[in-house]
Amino acid sequence: MHRFGFRKLFPLLAVLFIFSSLIFCTTTFAADGMTSVIGGLTTTGDASGFGTDPQSVQNLVVGAINIVLGLLGLTSLALTIYAGILYVISQGEKDKIEKAKSILTWSIIGMVIIVAAYAIASYLLGGISVMLS
Numbered sequence: 001m002h003r004f005g006f007r008k009l010f011p012l013l014a015v016l017f018i019f020s021s022l023i024f025c026t027t028t029f030a031a032d033g034m035t036s037v038i039g040g041l042t043t044t045g046d047a048s049g050f051g052t053d054p055q056s057v058q059n060l061v062v063g064a065i066n067i068v069l070g071l072l073g074l075t076s077l078a079l080t081i082y083a084g085i086l087y088v089i090s091q092g093e094k095d096k097i098e099k100a101k102s103i104l105t106w107s108i109i110g111m112v113i114i115v116a117a118y119a120i121a122s123y124l125l126g127g128i129s130v131m132l133s
Contacts, residue, residue: 058125065121072114079107 083103090096 062125065118065125069114069118069121073111076107076110076114079103079110083107 083100086096086103087100090100
């Protein structure tokens, strides 16, 4: 059985750490110029029809997050169904059974991550809406 070891996981975690560090550093260093950024966003919001109401931007972000997480959830569900069908039609062949189990395991892990991401996003956006009101 093929295992997903630490040696394969480490480069992914390293890239994720570096990417998130760059994002947080950029937002920290850009905090001084926030007034010009907010002015630019207001101009852009007026031109695009969103206006200057922060709630409209929040609704846009919530809608985008819901769409992305919904599509990811459907993909995970489709993989789960595919793994079940593959398991049923495997006819006892060990390779197909192992492939089906692997797909099922990773799709369930994906579902857990998607649900956790939705919970975290809901919590953070709820906090932002409290700050804005």
